[in-house]
Amino acid sequence: MLQYEFETVDCDNASGYSLFGGVGLETTRHREIICRRAAEGWRYAGSIPRSQRAGGFIETVDLVFEREAAPEE
Template identity: 55%
Template sequence: MLEYEFEAIAADRGFFVGKTTGHREAILRRAAEGWRYAGWIPTQQMNGSVLELDLIFERETEGQA
């Protein structure tokens, strides 16, 4: 069975385009802890720009292969 965790990442909003920071570090840190990156979901938007997103991580629970 899989278990999931979510990590919020903020986007720095520019004039038209937002830029995320910290996502690469979060993915590498979670990978070192045994998590796999599974995707992302926008959790806060304004005028078509993503202001915040959740990175989704998954891993097998104990006793599962």
């Protein structure tokens, strides 16, 4: 049986610049979280938008991690 955990990443702390004018957004915190979780034995399984603005900008996402659950006795 698999065990799942979720970790929320805030996209409001993103930064960057778009070549087509205006501000582009780039997040980096997700990489740190995925590497830390992998070291703890978790596998990255995907992401789910958690909150989104009316204009389509995703404010937060949940990163989904899975691993084999310890066998029940």
